[in-house]
Amino acid sequence: MKHIALAAMLGLAAVLPVQAQTVVKHLHITSIPAEVELMNQIAADFMAANPDIKVELPFLENEAFKAKLTTLLQSADAPDVFHSWGGGVFYEQAKAGFLRPVEDVLSQEAKDNQGQAGVSAFTAPDGHIYGVARDVSEVVLWYNKALFEQAGVDPATLATWDGFLAAVQKFKDAGITPLALGGKDKWPAHFWWSKLVVRLAGQDGFNAAARGEGDGFAGEDFVKAGDYFLQLAQLEPWQEGFLAAGYGDASGYFGDGKAAMHLMGDWDYGAMKDNSANKQGIPDDQLGILPFPTIEGGKGDPTDTLGGLGGILFSKNASDAAVKWVEFFNSAAQQKKYADGAYYIPIAKGAADGMTNPFKVQIARNIGGAHWHALFFDQALGPNVGGVVNDVSAELAANSIAADEAAELIKEAVDESL
Amino acid sequence: MTSIAAPGSGEATVAARRRRYMERKSLVPLLLFLVPSLVLFSIFVVLPMVDAAIFSFFSWNGYGPITDFVGLDNYADVLKHRNFGTAVRNSLIVVAVSLLIQLPLAMWCAIALAERSIPINLLRTLFFLPFMLAEVAAGLIWKFVYDGNYGLLPVIGDSLGVQMPFVLGDKFWVIPAIMLVITWKYFGFHMMIFIAGLQAIPSEVIEAARLDGVKRWQIVRHIKIPMIRSAIVISVFFAITGALQLFDLIIPLSNGGPSHSSHTIVTFLYQFGILRMKLGFGGAVSVLLFIACVIVALAYRRILFKVEQN
Numbered sequence: 001m002k003h004i005a006l007a008a009m010l011g012l013a014a015v016l017p018v019q020a021q022t023v024v025k026h027l028h029i030t031s032i033p034a035e036v037e038l039m040n041q042i043a044a045d046f047m048a049a050n051p052d053i054k055v056e057l058p059f060l061e062n063e064a065f066k067a068k069l070t071t072l073l074q075s076a077d078a079p080d081v082f083h084s085w086g087g088g089v090f091y092e093q094a095k096a097g098f099l100r101p102v103e104d105v106l107s108q109e110a111k112d113n114q115g116q117a118g119v120s121a122f123t124a125p126d127g128h129i130y131g132v133a134r135d136v137s138e139v140v141l142w143y144n145k146a147l148f149e150q151a152g153v154d155p156a157t158l159a160t161w162d163g164f165l166a167a168v169q170k171f172k173d174a175g176i177t178p179l180a181l182g183g184k185d186k187w188p189a190h191f192w193w194s195k196l197v198v199r200l201a202g203q204d205g206f207n208a209a210a211r212g213e214g215d216g217f218a219g220e221d222f223v224k225a226g227d228y229f230l231q232l233a234q235l236e237p238w239q240e241g242f243l244a245a246g247y248g249d250a251s252g253y254f255g256d257g258k259a260a261m262h263l264m265g266d267w268d269y270g271a272m273k274d275n276s277a278n279k280q281g282i283p284d285d286q287l288g289i290l291p292f293p294t295i296e297g298g299k300g301d302p303t304d305t306l307g308g309l310g311g312i313l314f315s316k317n318a319s320d321a322a323v324k325w326v327e328f329f330n331s332a333a334q335q336k337k338y339a340d341g342a343y344y345i346p347i348a349k350g351a352a353d354g355m356t357n358p359f360k361v362q363i364a365r366n367i368g369g370a371h372w373h374a375l376f377f378d379q380a381l382g383p384n385v386g387g388v389v390n391d392v393s394a395e396l397a398a399n400s401i402a403a404d405e406a407a408e409l410i411k412e413a414v415d416e417s418l
Numbered sequence: 419m420t421s422i423a424a425p426g427s428g429e430a431t432v433a434a435r436r437r438r439y440m441e442r443k444s445l446v447p448l449l450l451f452l453v454p455s456l457v458l459f460s461i462f463v464v465l466p467m468v469d470a471a472i473f474s475f476f477s478w479n480g481y482g483p484i485t486d487f488v489g490l491d492n493y494a495d496v497l498k499h500r501n502f503g504t505a506v507r508n509s510l511i512v513v514a515v516s517l518l519i520q521l522p523l524a525m526w527c528a529i530a531l532a533e534r535s536i537p538i539n540l541l542r543t544l545f546f547l548p549f550m551l552a553e554v555a556a557g558l559i560w561k562f563v564y565d566g567n568y569g570l571l572p573v574i575g576d577s578l579g580v581q582m583p584f585v586l587g588d589k590f591w592v593i594p595a596i597m598l599v600i601t602w603k604y605f606g607f608h609m610m611i612f613i614a615g616l617q618a619i620p621s622e623v624i625e626a627a628r629l630d631g632v633k634r635w636q637i638v639r640h641i642k643i644p645m646i647r648s649a650i651v652i653s654v655f656f657a658i659t660g661a662l663q664l665f666d667l668i669i670p671l672s673n674g675g676p677s678h679s680s681h682t683i684v685t686f687l688y689q690f691g692i693l694r695m696k697l698g699f700g701g702a703v704s705v706l707l708f709i710a711c712v713i714v715a716l717a718y719r720r721i722l723f724k725v726e727q728n
Contacts, residue, residue: 070480070695092695096482183587184675241566241584243676253567383479384694395677 021054022321026312026329027072027079028057029065035343042337046328053321073098073315080322084131084313086121087375088382093313094124100314101128102323110327117373118347121309131313132330135344136373137265138307138363139191141290142272144282147260151176155290161228164293168237171260178237180259182250183397186390187378191263192232193393194306194377195292196225202300203372209411210381212418217410221299226396226403228295233399243398248275255281261290265307266345266363289359291366301371308376309347381414388413467708473701480697492702501678502703505686508593512664512682515597516604516657524605524653528612529638542613546606553603557670560599561586564671586672589679596671596680603667604660608653615646651722658714662707683707 026043030036036059043055058079060068065083072078073093084090093099110132111119118133141158148155151174157163171178182188197206201221209217239245239253248271254262255276262268273281294302312326328334335346342357345364352364367373378386392409395401474493477486496502531542548556563570566584575582585591619642627637643650665684668674674681674689681689683703691700 067692073481092479092481098481184673186675239567241587244564244566244584244587244672249567382695384696387690387694391678394675398677400677 021052022319023054023056024081024319024322024325025056025058025079026322026325027065027082028059029062029083030059031061032343035338035341038337038341038343042329042334043325046325050321050324053325055325078315078317080318081131081312081314081326084122084311085376085379086133086309086311087379088386089379090122090130090313091124092382094126094128094130098316099124099130100316100318101130102314102318103129105320105323106132107327110330113330113332113348115347115349118309118311121375122311122313131311132326133309133311133347134330134335135310135338136307136347136364136367137267137310137345138305138367138373139195139263139265139376140363140366141292142254142262142264142268143288143290144254144257144260145286145288147171147176147257150174151260153260155288158290158293161293161295165231165235168232168235172235172237177239177253177259178235178261179239180250180254180262181238181242181397182245182247183238183243183394184245184249185247186394187376188247188250188264189397190378190390190393191306192229193225193389193396194374195263196228196295197222197377198304198306198372198374199292199295199298199300200225200228202298203304203374205299206374210414212414215411216414218404218407222407222410223403226392226406229393229396230399230403233397238397243394251275252277257282263292266360269357269359270342284358287359289362303366303370304372304374305366305370306374306376307367308379309373310344382417384417385410385413470701470704473697474705475701476698477696478698479695488698492698493706495699496702496706499690501681501686501690504679505681505683508681509662509664509683511593511597512600512661513658515601516661517654519597520601520605521608521650521653521657523601524608525612525643525650527605527609528616529642531609532613532616534617542609546610548603549607549610551603553666554670556599556603557667560595561671564595587676589676592672592676592680596668599667599671600661600664604657608657611649611653612646615649616642619645655715655718658718659711662711662714683710 028039030039036057039057043057047053047055069082078098106129111129114133119129121133122131123129143155145155151171153167153170158167168178201209201219205219205221208214209219209222239250239259242250245253250259250262251264251268251271252275253259254264254268255272256278262272264272269287273279275281291302292306312330314322314326330348332346332348332351335348335351336354338344338346339352339355339360342355342360345352345355345360345367352360355361355364374380378390380386381389388410392401392406396403396406473484475487475489476484477488477491478484527545531538531545551559562568564585566572566582566587571582571585583591585595623641623645624637627641632640663684664682665688668680668682668685669688672680674685678686678689684707687700687703687707691697691703
């Protein structure tokens with residue numbers, strides 16, 4: 001079968017240059033109708049200026065995209081360019097030879113446009129550049145000002161971990177759920193472990209552990225991260241039944257004003273409204289962002305952030321026309337439209353300058369000033385290790401695993417994949 | 419069912435037909451008609467099965483050529499995986515519940531509802547409805563029923579003055595909760611099979627028994643159940659293999675959680691084989707499951723054969 005598929009692909013590649021129009025297939029995961037409309041518009045503008053190129057925009061829903069991409073990339077129907085969260089999955093794709101190195105084709109302007117962080121995010125360990133960075137996101141502690149007032153908690157006291165735990169207790173005493181958590185989906189729980197690791201181990205510690213150096217993820221800082229997580233879990237800070245709640249449930253719970261805080265990505269600003277019972281969520285003047293509490297003796301830099309760095313990768317059959325399209329799509333002039341619509345925070349230099357949403361502006365500033373913008377650990381570590389991190393995080397949140405056992409399980413998964 | 423109505427006659431006609439085929443030497447059209455289904459069966463059933471069996475000896479994440487031969491490592495990994503035992507236990511619980519609760523319940527309903535009348539037909543349709551519902555839809559409906567914040571269960575609990583647990587978030591309650599949904603979903607199917615069998619029993623037999631003063635329970639025990647034996651045989655087989663392959667109800671209900679406590683063998687395979695991109699590992703699980711199913715099927719045939727001889 002594989003030979004037939006390969007032959008078909010080669011055949012296709014041989015035929016394409018003869019055709020008048022080069023087709024560029026850009027597989028995306030955008031589902032919000034207005035955002036799709038914007039993407040179509042940008043493609044139409046591009047095609048008007050480049051009549052020899054035809055841009056197609058096939059769509060796959062987020063989860064379906066993850067499940068299907070592996071097969072799709074090896075089929076005759078492989079897209080030319082496609083969405084990526086970077087990290088371990090991207091490295092696997094590069095290693096298997098499914099991607100096209102573009103460092104020689106991509107214009108200097110398009111490289112500079114993304115900044116150093118963007119370029120290095122889509123450079124594989126082999127040194128080749130396989131894509132461009134498109135957007136950034138950050139996990140922050142969203143909080144409900146009205147509930148803070150009601151419980152008499154001063155947000156400033158949450159700057160340190162001890163202060164944070166004290167505040168959680170205060171909310172408990174006041175009969176308010178301190179934190180919303182979508183434990184069924186597990187990845188929301190892994191944000192807690194990740195943020196603690198970012199604070200305690202820092203960039204160098206994390207990278208060394210990911211390479212399996214020393215004690216790896218069974219090292220002191222990672223056991224400590226588990227211990228701190230358990231300190232929090234022992235206060236029973238989550239909403240009742242959090243293990244049965246998915247992300248959407250938890251987001252709605254927070255949006256309905258039932259929990260004081262929610263550790264979640266900047267996308268929760270829109271999702272919290274959409275998931276709430278009245279579709280309004282928490283009004284802007286009641287909503288706030290807190291930095292994750294700092295921990296005394298932690299090796300991380302206080303400016304470190306955790307989040308995503310999304311981008312677009314080129315598959316191995318991508319033409320130069322595909323590169324041209326992505327350069328156009330990812331230019332500051334086009335990306336500005338996404339910033340104006342508050343769909344995401346574009347990475348293209350200057351594109352986010354006109355952003356007016358105060359939360360997105362602050363998050364963009366956080367990431368811009370970060371010493372280390374840690375990629376979502378479950379993405380950075382690849383699907384297998386990332387899956388184990390998600391598993392143990394959910395168990396830590398439920399206070400049903402010891403910190404050293406949790407650390408050991410992650411280390412085992414890393415050892416196995418090295 | 420005709421063989422029950424008129425024992426022997428069905429087999430006789432089949433034998434006669436077969437003889438006629440042989441006489442006309444019509445093997446060619448036979449093969450010709452078999453080809454389409456054979457081709458489809460090979461492409462969509464046999465080939466993937468062989469593929470999965472090959473994967474199970476390699477370490478492969480789905481990308482690139484399959485080169486990393488690891489022998490039986492994947493099988494060892496499966497057997498010592500910390501969640502595999504739970505998945506097997508859960509699958510066995512599903513089998514047990516299907517056989518010990520679901521089928522007797524279906525039988526009881528079938529006996530009660532085998533008559534033909536409009537109210538009984540309505541009831542029968544009502545019991546059969548859950549089976550017609552798509553598994554994912556049924557799972558989502560029950561997820562809502564069980565939801566501890568907005569669901570039906572806490573409402574019922576409140577009216578009784580009882581604090582209901584978040585069943586799908588509780589390692590203990592999640593299993594009974596899923597079993598309830600499985601029973602609700604599939605007992606109607608078995609009930610229908612039994613009813614079809616019961617309706618094929620000649621009414622004279624029952625009437626004769628009644629005239630002889632045989633009690634109601636004895637009629638069920640000694641006439642009805644033995645006479646729908648073949649329906650029961652089929653039901654038991656479906657119940658066991660269906661239980662071993664249970665997947666699509668679990669995903670929307672609990673997704674195998676909390677803490678992987680409600681996985682069946684197939685959701686375990688999907689979670690740790692497909693989603694974590696360890697296709698060799700997944701292949702090993704599927705081969706083990708396949709072997710289990712084959713053993714069940716062969717053992718079942720053998721046992722039935724023995725019973726028949728006795």
